[in-house]
Amino acid sequence: MRFIITAQAxxxxxxxxxxxxxxxxxxKAYMRFNEEMHRAGILVASEGLNPAAPGxxxxxxxxxxxxxxxxxxxxxxxxxxxxxxEVGSLEEAxxxxxxxxxxxxxxxxxxxxxxxxPSDLPPELLKLIAEAAPAWSAAAWRI
Numbered sequence: 159m160r161f162i163i164t165a166q167a168x169x170x171x172x173x174x175x176x177x178x179x180x181x182x183x184x185x186k187a188y189m190r191f192n193e194e195m196h197r198a199g200i201l202v203a204s205e206g207l208n209p210a211a212p213g214x215x216x217x218x219x220x221x222x223x224x225x226x227x228x229x230x231x232x233x234x235x236x237x238x239x240x241x242x243x244e245v246g247s248l249e250e251a252x253x254x255x256x257x258x259x260x261x262x263x264x265x266x267x268x269x270x271x272x273x274x275x276p277s278d279l280p281p282e283l284l285k286l287i288a289e290a291a292p293a294w295s296a297a298a299w300r301i
Contacts, residue, residue, distance in 0.1 A: 159247065159248075159251075159272055159273075160202065160242065160244050160272070160273040160275060161242075161243050161270055162242050162270075162273060163254070163269065163271075164237050164239075164240045164269045165238040165239045165241075165258075165264060165267070166264065166265070166266070166269070167264050167266055167267070168267055184259065184261045187259040188259050191259055200243045200244055200254070201242075201243055203241075204239070204241045205239055205240060207237055207238060209236060209238075215227065238264030239264070239265065241254075251270050255268045255270050275299065
């Protein structure tokens with residue numbers, strides 16, 4: 159099963175204090191955690207989102223997509239980054255999330271969500287996916 163663990167700042171006033179200056183040892187703790195998950199064979203991807211980079215927010219109105227103000231309604235909704243992992247259960251994903259380092263302030267809250275996989279879909283839907291997106295479904299889901 160694949161899970162995404164998203165990181166965001168706390169919105170309840172209990173946020174960890176961000177270091178006044180860059181903390182190389184704290185940064186290395188994050189990288190060691192990535193290395194540990196990689197060596198365990200569970201890390202699919204891990205990325206931070208650049209809060210200073212421009213982005214966009216796209217919405218739907220009258221059946222058509224259009225650009226709206228954004229990318230975020232409020233800064234407290236900003237996702238700081240994510241881990242994409244493949245483990246055997248939600249409990250295992252939670253155990254990995256509990257071991258994640260913290261201290262940069264943009265990751266006070268970690269949310270663990272299971273991604274939809276082929277075993278979550280009925281066979282008739284898997285057939286439609288394979289017909290419409292044969293290369294993608296073969297590579298991503300091995301349908």
